[in-house]
Amino acid sequence: MTPATLSGISQHPDRAMSLSTQQMTKSFGALCALDHVSLNVAAGSFHALLGENGAGKSTLVKCIMGFYAADAGAIILDGQRVAMDSPRQAQMRGIGMVYQHFTLVPCLTAAENLVIARPDAPGIIHWRTELRRLEAFMDRMPFRVSLNRHVADLSAGERQKLEILKLLYLDQRVLILDEPTSVMTPSEADEVLTLLGGMAQRGEITVLMISHKFREVKAFCDSFTVLRHGRVTGTGSARSATIDEMSHMMVGETRLRARAPRKSRPVAQPAPLPRLTLDAICADDQTGRRVVDNVTLDIYPGEIVGLAGVSGNGQSALVEILSGQRPLAGGRLLIGGKPFSPCRTDLDRYKVFGLPEEPMRNAVVPRMSVAENMAFRSFDKPPIMSRTGFISPSRMRAIAEQLIARYNVQTASADAAIETLSGGNVQRAILARELSGQVEVLIVANPCFGLDFASVAEIRAQIMDQRNRGAAVLLVSEDLDEVLDLSDRVGVMSAGKLAAVIPTSDTSRAQIGKQMGGAELKPDIRHPGDSHARVS
């Protein structure tokens, strides 16, 4: 690649550079996020940065990018000690980053996004010349994104590709990618990583990738570094290290709670009635676009039905319908054959509970206390509400304190605002609220997003426990492993439609991956004896 367009402003050589940090330390108040972290990324290598949530990965790359000033330590770029005071400086030195949140402007085209990202973008842009140059640039690139389409119309995977192309267009020679494949289909992810790996191998770029996925690290990376609690706990060659070794470095000596055993369902004679039925339900977004399209699904007592899919294919909208956050545009909801609407009386009558995604947005009121948040299901019933119709704060607190102890929620007191709790403890408080009584129907969406290993195991065990006790569970997750691990039957949502729901044992990662990308399911895959599976 011969970057001609931007050579005038870059202060770095036209080849891959090495990047390392020496003894980086960064504290936030009492929390030591980075503790003497030394990272070595050789020029032209594809390096993985592994670690649990909160291990310090993001803090480390933000220090490298100049977002944070490290308390101590040095950044060595291509053998020279450099100071990074701002992301702009990092960009000038040739370090670019793709963030977890998109930084593209949705109402502009791909070409416009690329041009405005340039630090030397002229005041008056001569579009014909720019487009010609962009076309030439795209021809040199290993993957393409249509230049004239608006970013809003691109799929999440395409946007992520465009983000990476933006860095290459800006002639960045060290690419830092923060979980780049979380919004891509498995095949898209493989394509992009293969191509980036090829560029690294040819010595054009150096890649530092934050990842959670051991599979990707094993398949595409050369070397890796593991962080835990702000310290480096291991480093080595991604080719020779085993997944067990890497995961041990990530979680340390913490014993993971054993997975809740899956009890086999007693063969009911005759076949039980479905507990929760979605009957041809539809929903639209604000602009009137159909986001849930004629989805039909039966969920039986004592089973978990998992819905996989790339985010933005209608799963969130489906959960919103079931949570009363989005009106039904068509179809019906039934519980035990009776009509159900997600209002309070029906939720109580049918014992419907939920663990929604993004708890801070969907499940708690951040400024209310832990005790109040734990009383959301019970504030209008005895014992919290007295016979005269008044709420007793003391009884509310007493009940909350029992739940806090039982579910091991770490909080200063029951009166502390729930926003002061860490993510895992917020989720535990919600588990306590939703799962401490009898549960008939459970709606779960991305329950473990952003949580550490120990919390993840605990929450999955709780969900499995509810299934074993006979609840009908709908699990919507972007984490395919989670879906395959927990579900009895799986379905894939793509473009608002639900493909056939089939027993987990009859499918495979590859098969589901294909469907996530929108491929049709081959008819012979459907299990002949499975009466539950329906094609929408």
Add this chain to the structure above:
Amino acid sequence: MLNTRVIESVTIPLAALLVSGLVFSVFLLILGKSPATFASLVWTGGFSSWFSIQNALQRAAPLILTGLAFAIPARIGLTLLGAEGAVVIGGFSAAVVAIPLVTAGMPAAFVWLVMASAAMVVGAVWVGLAGWLKHHRGVNETISSLLLTYIAIAIVSFLIEGPFRDPGSANKPSTMPLGTDYRIGGMFDSSVHWGLAAGLVLAVALWVLMARTPFGFAARMTGGNLRAAQGQGLPVGRLLVACCAIAGACAGIVGFFEIAAIHGQANASLAAGYGFTGILVAFLARHNPLAVVPVAILFGALDAAGGLIQRRMEMPDATMLVLQGIIFVVLLISDTFHGRLPFGTSQRTGART
């Protein structure tokens, strides 16, 4: 329980008042007036004698109610500026329903009951409309309630100058006067009318409603996080409309007392700005129904001292509006300091893994 949040909610508004006082002092100094004289006149006019205290309380009564009319919807996350309109249209309704009853010679207590009910219902419907538009049509409630205020004032002035005009009111178009038998007098031989009692009772009742009943709990949930409230199956739309209706009823009562205790007939004096000053009162009280009471009394005292200041310091009557404006701006700025004071930053708990 005295936690950091309670301390904050007391100290920050007090500090805001203090800063406003300093800024206003600078304003006075620029005009060549003495801030010390101003302060002493506020004391003389608002608090120093039984006469001035009565004067302050009388002006505080409507402010308590309009303060509540802003504070209750604020707890469910709505910024309603519609109290003024509900005062006017509620007061007008009270004056109009009274006409046939007074003509028929009904007992005064019965007439007052009907008048108060009419004022509350009309006020509740008027402001409830803003809540309904918000929930069902997505109309911004701040804009709609403000515009509804102007519509209410226009409708009322049209009706007073047209069909309901008393032929006897030559200079200032008004409805038929109630007559002395139907006027509500002062409480316990004072000049403070019963609106103050109504305000105090409602402040306590609404505090209980918001803090101790499932309705208030659900409203606070909705105000704190609409999506979470929906997720718990709460009837969000009904809660929104109910809170707006409560606000409208509070403001409607102000209109009733303005008619029955002050003016004796409906005219342009109904739009005295109580609805807008109530916003300031509610903000300073941090939307706590009980805290509305002392804040309203403070503003009543400032208002009561206004005339004195005008005369003794030779300043225009807009001076008090300048002070109110300064307090409001400083208050809005002070709002951004919540949770950021050095003693207020509670340590995050639990393992940050």
